[in-house]
Amino acid sequence: MTNPTTDPTTHPRTTTTATPPLLRAEGLRVTFPGRHGDPPARAVDGVDLDIGPGEIVALVGESGCGKTTLARALLGLVPPTAGRIAFDGAPLGRSTRALRAYRKRAQLVLQDPSGSLNPRHTVYDAVAEGLRIHGHGGDERAAVAEALARAGLRPPERFFPRYPHELSGGQRQRVVIAGALVLGPELLVADEPVASLDASVRGEILALLLRLRTELGLAALVVTHDLGLAWNIADRVAVMYLGRIVETGEVEQVLTAPRHPYTQALLSVLPEATGAPVVLAGEPPDPSRIPSGCRFHARCQILASGEAERAGVADACRTRDLEILGGTSASQVACHWARARADAAKTEASGAG
Known part of the structure; x- marks a missing residue:
């Protein structure tokens, strides 16, 4: 179960230590009102999840299993119905001020870069938007250039005046990643970060995420339906079904010796199976x-x-x-x-x- 561009043997996995988690969710639940008198929908129905500093965790499951709702709840974008979220040891506040401060430290990378980028904004404005929202007091141009360069768009100044339609799919995804990096976060939540990209580009974006972990110590939650992607990038995997995590552990252990029948079924349809x-x-x-x-x-x-x-x-x-x-x-x-x-x-x- 390998990919020549991101063979798991070519990058070190983060080892388990006693380091406190960067992000911790305990007993997390998210329900939505039912329609036409139906009971509430339990999209996330009791989840405990830790993500350590510099650790990459893959959250895997079919469409509709609740993984995107869980990811958005962890970022404070969806209010939990019950449970607790803590970041860097402190409970996540729900006030506008608390969430604003948190979102400088935890950033979202969406699946579709075309939908994430305003077609009327240049690359420079797209990346600088976060700095302007959060009141960046430094050199904006230098910060945007550094973020683009870290995302693999070099020389960055060449991309400043371009618009999304002038870029390839892989370049657009790098702009989205640069927009997240410009605020200096400690955690990225990447929701299907390569699902809309050509196969030839996917390995490049995965390699970029691994390099950012190495260079910046970034932790990441990668939401995906693709267990092959989890194998190539993650230290740990959490398999989700119908609102709850049903199997979790180190990625090699779970994906080479799956114990839950659902995990076994997901793995059985991979080309390498x-x-x-x-x-x-x-x-x-x-x-x-x-x-x-x-x-x-x-x-x-x-x-x-x-x-x-x-x-x-x-x-x-x-x-x-x-x-x-x-x-x-x-x-x-x-x-x-x-x-x-x-x-x-x-x-x-x-x-x-």
């Missing part, structure tokens, strides 16, 4: 009507095949909810069947000993 792809039945349930028990059980290939029954957990899968996974880097899974297998392996090992 061996064996038959797992075709999940139906669509994810409506977040206003989350099923009882494991929220994945209605589509679970393990339950459908009878393996969960043989493991003695089929009833639990259908009726018993699983607790929220912790936000740390430890390998965790929210699956009755996976835990039963682990328990059986421990019992077998102790008996053999």
Whole structure:
């Protein structure tokens, strides 16, 4: 599962340390009012997540699983219904002043650079916008030039007068990244940062994000549906399904030995996968009507095949909810069947000993 432009063996992963997290979410929930008398939609339904300084975490899942809502809540763009967010050890305030200060330190990079950039603004104005909003007191021209150069647009002055339509897709995404970098943030939240780009350009943008981590110590939350991208860039991966993280851990561990049936299904359709792809039945349930028990059980290939029954957990899968996974880097899974297998392996090992 490698990409020649961003082979994971060519960049160091951040190792787990006792360093306090830069960003921490605890018990985070975001609900939206239901339509036409429907119950509220539980878009984020209990999430713990830590991101350490200089760490890249990939948040992975199908469209509609809640990952973009979670990312926006972590940036203060969507108010949480419940739970707590802390940045650099301090609770995130909800006042305009507190959020303004926070957004200098945590910046969003959107999926579609064409939609992110005003077609009437030059590259210079697009990058300088954040400085003007936050009242930058230094040399604006020098700050814009430095941000563009860090984003790989050199010489930066050549790009100052250009408009978005005069740039390639990759160049437009670099302008968006420069607009985030100009404020000197500590955290980037990148929502599908390469989904709209040609395959030939994706590796360049991923390599740029890795270089920014190395040079500036930037942490990043990369929101994606692509597990291959997570392999190439992330230190840790969190797999999300129907508003909750169902498996998390170091990226090599999760993606080479996935324990949750949902993670296994996502990996089975990658080009590098061996064996038959797992075709999940139906669509994810409506977040206003989350099923009882494991929220994945209605589509679970393990339950459908009878393996969960043989493991003695089929009833639990259908009726018993699983607790929220912790936000740390430890390998965790929210699956009755996976835990039963682990328990059986421990019992077998102790008996053999």
